[in-house]
Amino acid sequence: MQIIGEKINGTRKRVAQAIAERDAGFIKDLAVRQAEAGSAWLDVNAGTRPDLEPDDLVWLIETIQPEVDIPLCLDSANPLALRAAIGAVNKTPMINSISGEPGRLEKILPLAAEHGCQVIALALDEKKIPETSAKRLAIISQVMAATRAAGVPDERVYCDPLAMTLATNIHSAEVAFETMRGIKAAFPGVHLTIGLSNISFGLPARKYVNRTFLTLAIQAGLDSAILDPLDREMRAAILATELVLGRDKHCLNYVRASRAGVFDESK
């Protein structure tokens, strides 16, 4: 499992404040802690000030980059901001995200192709998020036709089947799993990723739902996720899931994590 650390996100109030105030210490700390907790990428979202987004994003990158050795995941739908950001990174970034929305595909995909970026592809189009896995798969198929036509290899595409909250549709996790299995069957070379926390929106005890959804999603083929790597119980769930699914040879990662204190043994 590759973790895309989600915490540097300007739609979060405290992060927005740090961006507005150019509080580099706060951002650096979030970056370092997420990297130390095993993130493969750090998601970087400059927030909700469209005019300022290119500058804000470049400031974030220049603040984070000297502190960590991992690449960034540029979280923006704004081609101007993305172009500025790609000019500022020193490691090939991931782009978060493209989708079946034609405007987004046309404007962002060429950037990804030109710079060899990984790219997250969402199973939604300009209308909305389809309810059925068949329709989501149809959108991903369109997107994949476009990424292939643009010369982006399947291995660089991270498909997100989309997790809608169980609070309004009790079958939404199953739809996501089905979509994941369908994508892997049709495009074996792609990765599967997911923004985890939507699944529990509006429910109590959300972290339990998120962790359990993650365990079952890994079983369905998920190999990456956008989540909070500082959530110790989430890391514990990933380690236990990889162990149970036979992917932790000689149980080494699990035993090592236990020695490092990842698990709360009192529970």
Add this chain to the structure above:
Amino acid sequence: MQIIGEKINGTRKRVAQAIAERDAGFIKDLAVRQAEAGSAWLDVNAGTRPDLEPDDLVWLIETIQPEVDIPLCLDSANPLALRAAIGAVNKTPMINSISGEPGRLEKILPLAAEHGCQVIALALDEKKIPETSAKRLAIISQVMAATRAAGVPDERVYCDPLAMTLATNIHSAEVAFETMRGIKAAFPGVHLTIGLSNISFGLPARKYVNRTFLTLAIQAGLDSAILDPLDREMRAAILATELVLGRDKHCLNYVRASRAGVFDESK
């Protein structure tokens, strides 16, 4: 998920002591707390004193029975003890267990058939526990031929695919899942159950392994398990799994459990 509460087990030192000393208070308390925590059955194992087993088992039953409204799961391989126990229960019990061992089948199955008991069928024979799911399925097929010949309806059979520890075979959970899927395909009417804790024998942070295994096993068709119903995190895992798998209509059980304090919201 139907929970078979595992705690009244005479192979545990403290329970053995309570049995030897006829400490009814201790046993009653274990029974009541497991019933209140949502057990569908209480496993009752009189422990390791073969000569005394019939008397010990009957004492346990007579101690527990006035305290709870749920049936018992008689955990013994001794036909004498089972016969005495069946004479003492006031609700049709489950028998734990039969297997492909001919002696066990011949001696215990007629009791189950005669008294209309549910019965746990283990995927092992007189040799040992097979490593592959194909061989375990072959044993279950033999056992099912015997239960059907004896007139036990499939609906009363709880097949246990057996969970061996991941510490010595990293693929043992996968073998259990495969066995479960094979059993359900061949015998759609049966239930699937499992003794949960073996999966993590010899590993650190065992509870995390057990809970994650349970989540993935429910996905593979498990509808019952022998476990500690007083383990709050285990109950939380079951509730979250049923929610994510779309089996908790309107999220009612989950929300109710949250209000009842099942989830540790601090984590």
